[in-house]
Amino acid sequence: MTTTSQFRPQPPAVLVLEDGTRFAGDAYGATGTTLGEVVFATGMTGYQETLTDPSYAGQIVIMTAPHIGNTGANTPDKESSKIWVSGFVVRDPSRVVSNFRAETSLDDELEVDKIVGISGIDTRAVTRRIRSGGAMRAGIFSGDDLTLSDSEQLEVVRASAQMTGLSLSAEVSTREKYILPAEGVRVGTVAVLDLGVKTSTLRYLSARGFDVHVLPEDVSSDDILELAPNALFYSNGPGDPGASERHVEILRDALRAGIPYFGICFGNQLLGRALGFGTYKLPFGHRGINQPVLDTSTGRVEITAHNHGFAVDAPLEGISESSEGFGRVEVSHYDLNDNVVEGLNCLDIPAFSVQYHPESAAGPHDAMYLFDRFRDMVIARNNQSATPNNAGDDN
Incomplete structure (x- = not known):
């Protein structure tokens, strides 16, 4: 399957970290608000297996590889019945799906499972922030939820559950x-x-x-x-x-x-x-x-x-x-x-x-x-x- 995504202009989105750091970008996947512990994954391949791994429940996953989505998505590579991550952060989403096994695009898959994501941000900078400050809570805000002020968004993030002590x-x-x-x-x-x-x-x-x-x-x-x-x-x-x-x-x-x-x-x-x-x-x-x-x-x-x-x-x-x-x-x-x-x-x-x-x-x-x-x-x-x-x- 080789298709070119019909990239329409995406609404703005923002990633807000618990320490108050903000990264502005574009909505990717579904729009809205999602909360979770922000973590980074260093694999250059296997993004679909990551997304559908139940171990990532409650986490907003940052992909450190810059270009994500070029092989699309397919049913055989799923590790479970759905995407489990709380949110998804990438730098450059692929405009082209080019793989003979692909059944759909990654962004379509994210929308189907209502996963709120963000693209177009410097994922290296976010990763360095986490490496320095440690894993922390975060939120992605897009669509109508961008009407919240910066301080209100940060308050929502800091009121969310911490992973320590959490049974999932x-x-x-x-x-x-x-x-x-x-x-x-x-x-x-x-x-x-x-x-x-x-x-x-x-x-x-x-x-x-x-x-x-x-x-x-x-x-x-x-x-x-x-x-x-x-x-x-x-x-x-x-x-x-x-x-x-x-x-x-x-x-x-x-x-x-x-x-x-x-x-x-x-x-x-x-x-x-x-x-x-x-x-x-x-x-x-x-x-x-x-x-x-x-x-x-x-x-x-x-x-x-x-x-x-x-x-x-x-x-x-x-x-x-x-x-x-x-x-x-x-x-x-x-x-x-x-x-x-x-x-x-x-x-x-x-x-x-x-x-x-x-x-x-x-x-x-x-x-x-x-x-x-x-x-x-x-x-x-x-x-x-x-x-x-x-x-x-x-x-």
Whole structure:
């Protein structure tokens, strides 16, 4: 598909940061007012996967790449049923959609999902502001809402919710349980707690032989234990892990029951809390598809996709003891830019997690092996359970 957008003059818009900084530009997508935590994503591709990632709920996303929208939008690349970002900020929206897979333009997609955006501003300047001042609340105002004075707009921004202490799982999770059947040789059943799961995650689990049972976030420990899954998976998702204590307790129950566990992103933070570690808010977070992470067991550097504003507070070196009684724990991965914990590995129970996104559909795919590691861990656990206690006993 190659089309030239009918670029009609766009009404003015303004991005207002919590610290009072203002950036004037043009409306992009829907017009109106939107509020959220303003963050920046450093990927040069994959904007559609970013927009439809439920982890971005509650956030106004700035794309640091200057030219956005040239490949349009299509249904197969969606990571969920809709766009989740609160707002979208770009410098130069593409006038041309030129990709054989494109079904529509990005600006049309934004309008359909009523996403208020802004274009034509210096996104480098906004990014530098966030890097200096940290992630902060912001608002985009366009259309009739530009009648508010500068001080009134700033007051609206400062009255909005902060991400710290905010629980968003109920907003992004499925309402009903559903199942994806295993592909190929069946390994078993994995219960996926949907805290904002991406479509690619479910596909990759199914492709590795799991019957994937996707569960709403309001399930109980009893619901999961009655399912008797061969494994448990916690997905990515938005919000503060400190506000999800119920999910932490459910995970502790599952770990005590010996259920193998794999967590991604939010699932890594919740494993950390289940083990007894704390979590904290990063100054401006990690977002993009170009983050270098070191695997401490191999010394290999992986280029990875990230989207997180919180992290686990655990020592990078040596082995720690879980204060919740789950044995020894080590940091398996950490970010080479700022030494943030990017993975946990339990040495005495079958559980591990990573903070980044091995399922990143837009790439990179350096960490895809983690899904194979999860499958192998579950197979080993299944074989161990199937082996009689007296196996090899000749008496």
